Amino acid sequence: MAYSFDFSSINADNLAVLGDGMIVSLQITAVAVVVGIVWGTLLAMMRLSGAKPLQWLAAGYVNTFRSIPLVMVLLWFFLIVPQLLQNLLNLSPSTDFRLTSALVAFALFEAAYYSEIIRAGIQSVPKGQINASLALGMTYGQSMRLVILPQAFRNMIPLLLTQGIVLFQDTSLVYVSALADFFGQAYGIGERDGRIVELLLFAGAVYFVICFSASLLVRRFQKKVIS
Numbered sequence: 001m002a003y004s005f006d007f008s009s010i011n012a013d014n015l016a017v018l019g020d021g022m023i024v025s026l027q028i029t030a031v032a033v034v035v036g037i038v039w040g041t042l043l044a045m046m047r048l049s050g051a052k053p054l055q056w057l058a059a060g061y062v063n064t065f066r067s068i069p070l071v072m073v074l075l076w077f078f079l080i081v082p083q084l085l086q087n088l089l090n091l092s093p094s095t096d097f098r099l100t101s102a103l104v105a106f107a108l109f110e111a112a113y114y115s116e117i118i119r120a121g122i123q124s125v126p127k128g129q130i131n132a133s134l135a136l137g138m139t140y141g142q143s144m145r146l147v148i149l150p151q152a153f154r155n156m157i158p159l160l161l162t163q164g165i166v167l168f169q170d171t172s173l174v175y176v177s178a179l180a181d182f183f184g185q186a187y188g189i190g191e192r193d194g195r196i197v198e199l200l201l202f203a204g205a206v207y208f209v210i211c212f213s214a215s216l217l218v219r220r221f222q223k224k225v226i227s
Helices: 012-048 052-066 070-089 098-123 127-135 140-177 182-193 196-226
Strands: none
Touching: 012 052, 012 098, 012 140, 012 182, 052 098, 070 098, 070 140, 098 140, 127 140, 140 182, 140 196, 182 196
8 A cells, every 4th residue: 555645744833843953953063063173173283293192192082083983972972971060060960961962972073074174184285384484483383373274274164064064964863862953853743743754754855955055055165265
C-alpha cells in the first residue's frame, strides 16, 4: 500500500516552534564560528611558533579533536559540562545545561578544523613578508597581527565560510542531548503527529535551501576575492 503524504502538520503553530529551533541552530553556529576562529587562530600560531612545547600542545589538541566523531564529543560535554558548572557555581542539579554543553563542545571541536584552515592560510603568505616586517623592527606578534594575518584571512574567508556551512549542518547532531534545535523540533513534531516522514522531508528541504544559498553566496564572494 502506497504511503499517503499529509503535510498538514506544517502549519502556523508548528512553524513557530520550528522557528524557535532554527534560532537555537543558528545560535550554536554563530558562537562556534566566532570562538572557533579565535581559538583556532591561537592554535595555528602555536603550531607555527618556534617553541616545541607549544607546537606539541597545539598538534595534540588538533589531532585529538579531528580523530574523534563529533557526536561522541557532544555526548562527553553533555555529561561533563553540567557537573563542572554545578560544582564551580553551586547551581541546582535541575539547571538545564544542554545548550551550554552544545556551545562549548561545538566551539572547541570546530577550533581544531579552523586551526588547520588558518595555518594553511598563514603559510600561503610569502615568508619574505614576515622577514621584512621583522627587519623593520616589528616583533613576531606585531608582524603576525599587522602584516601576515590580515592577508591570510583575506585568502581564507571563502574556506572559513564554507566550514561555517558544514558546521550549521552538523548542529542537527545535538539531538543526542535532546536539545530543541531545528532538527530536534521537526522530529518531535513529526513523532507527536505521526508524520515523521513529512517533517523530515520538510526539515531536509529547509537545510538544503539555506546551505545551497549560502554556498552560492560564498562562491560569488570567492570570485570577487580572486578577481
